[in-house]
Amino acid sequence: MKGSGVDAWPVLALAGLLTIAAGAQAAPPWHTPPDRWPEPRNYQTPFDPQYDGRLLLSQEQVNRPFALKVSSPNRAYWFGADPDWPRDPSPACDGAEFEVKAEDASFWVFTEREDLLKVTLKKHYPNFLIRVRWVNERLLYIRVWWGRIVGSCYLLDVEARRVVYREMVRSGDIEFQQFKAGGNR
Secondary structure, eight states: OOTOOOHHHHHEEEHHHHHHHHHHHHHSSSSSSSGSEEEEEOEEOOGGGGGSSSSEEEEOOOOOSSSSEEEEETSSOEEEESSOOOOOTTTTSEEEEEBSSSSSEEEEOOOOOSSSEEEEEEEETTTSSSEEESSSSSEEEEEESSSSEEEEEEEETTTTTTEEEEEEEEEEEHHHHHTTTTSSO
């Protein structure tokens, strides 16, 4: 800005960045708009910090059989649970979907250590199944629903005993119905 003693370049650059940021926030959370979906679908969004603390990791000495036990691809590790359903996965299964009616659901992971890694899902929605699958020899994919509309997906490194990725999953049923009814074009 000539004559004001202020260089225009930084001001214009900042204004441009703020415009881009505002536009990015206003972007819809789905890749393809719901009016183009052939049926309702789930979609992912960034992790919502209000769900911090819903997945807890701890170590525990456990020496008992589990009703459900699923081995990792190299058969060195396994995860086990005592779900209400199912109790008998296929031997070729790389994961399991299971139901736990209690408010807090837990499963345990064996990684050739003295103790097991205990994974607790606090206040999960018991009407939807908990999904746990081996991605590879050391990563577990976990999907848990907190309610009818929102859940979380996690990637857990069982050797490092930490979550390496997390995001939200949302049911697109409402958006699909609204767009099909012509409410949001």
